[in-house]
Amino acid sequence: MDGHRFVIYDSEDNYELELSGLEASSELPPNQIPTASFVLDDDDSALAAVTAPGARCGVWFRGIERFRGRIESTPGEGPQGFITANIEGDIRKLWDWHGRQVPGAALDAQASEYRVYTGKTESVVKAALAENFARLGVPWTVAPSLDRGVTVRVEFRMHPLADKLIPILDAAGLILTLEYTETGVVVDVREPDTVPGVLTLETGIPDAYSFGMSAPTATRVIVGGRGEGVEREFLEVRDDDREAEWGDIIESFTDARNTEEGSDLSVDGLQALAEGAPRVSITTDLVETERFMFGSTYLVGDLVHVKVGPVDTTQRLSVSITESADSGVEVTPRIGEIDDSADIEVRLAQQLAALARGVRDQGRR
Known part of the structure; x- marks a missing residue:
């Protein structure tokens, strides 16, 4: 059936009933909270x-x-009106649950200033999740790590898990997945597939699209490590190829004073260089065809090679689905950043979210 089906459960995930053939919609972004109504x-x-x-x-x-989660709200109108059920995917819990300094200790025994995880992206993410799932006593587990990604370091001090883990997943190109079993939820990551071929104006992109190209914001990073005053440790990490390509030197500073003694500060420098890389992006809606169909030829988070105008780049796919009696089922694949630069409200929301992460980080020091 090429339409939504909604399976209703009680608060303990016991089956209640199923619904279909309704006016409905869903938004499926990678590594973010999916929603439906x-x-x-x-x-x-x-x-x-x-x-x-x-x-x-x-x-x-x-x-x-495609996902499972709580019915977050049910606004309605009457009499002889209607009610809308709004659903949020369970990945939201990564914003609701915190990473503690000592996950295995009581709240009054948080004897460490930070819980520091260092290693490849997948292993860091799964270690942080596993320790805090165990702390919370929830029926959530993580699949064994295949140690994919790049070397990273994250530090938790009562931060929402998503604040620290989602950015490093995105940077490594890994997609978080949730699987529901009889005993609970299993969290894993997957590497995205790349859709074969190149999408151009002739192969599926509508006339309307927007793109952006921006210069790097850092070509070398100075990392400030442990110590105070003249005793403070410093390390510089450079991207010589970036400086040669752009003919520019752009210095940046990152604070790593909370690292453990003997830590490799180059990890922090490389993360900062990745954040300061030049950006090439495109945002557009695509047309679904038999050769380009959600669930058959691609999944949320998979990659597509796009070449239009001066832009030649690879972007992640997200999906929007609408269903109504008048229009039937419409699937709209999207490429580019979730914060479409043409949408001022969405862009503002993301800027506020980034500001909130910074405030949370400062407030926990």
Whole structure:
């Protein structure tokens, strides 16, 4: 069936009922919170289950559960009106759950200033998640690590898990996945596939698109390590190829004073250089075809090679799905950043989110 199917559960994930053929929509971004909504008449027999405290919903499309999560809100109008059920995917819990300094100790025994994880991206993410899942006593586990990604270091001091882990997953090009089993949720990561071929104006991109190209913001990074005053340790990390290509020297500074004694400061420098890399991006909606179909030829987070105008780049795919009696089911693949530069409200929201992460970081020192 080429449409949404909504499976309703109670607060303990016990099956209640299923719904389909509704006016509905869903947004499926990689490494972010997926959302969906559906509309019911205000006298529908399903309302009791849908509006129960803690009600949950599995969102299915094309025969596969795309995500599962809580029914976050159910606004409505009446009389003889309707109710909209709004669903948030369970990845949201990474913003709701914190990484503690000593995950295995009581709150009054947080004897370390920070919990520091160092290693390849996948191993760091899974170690942080596993320790805090165990602390919370939730039925969430992580799959064994294949040690994919690049060498990173993250530090937790009551930070939301997502604040520290989502950026390093994005930087490594890894996609977080949640699998629901009889015993709980299994968290894993996957490497994205690349859709074969190159998308151009002739092969599926509409006329309207926007692109951006920006210069690097750092070509060499000075890392400030442990110590104070003249005793402080410093290390410089350079990207000689970037400086040669752009004919420019751009210095940046990153604070690593909370690293453990003997830590490799080059890890922090390389992370800062990655953040300061030149950017090439394109944002557009694509047209779904038999050779380019969600669930068959690509999944959320997979990569597509795009070549239009001066832009020749690889971008991640997200998906928007709408369903109505008038238009049927419409699937819109999207490439580019979630914060479409043409959408001022979305761009502002992301800037506020970044500011909030910075405030949370400062407030926990």
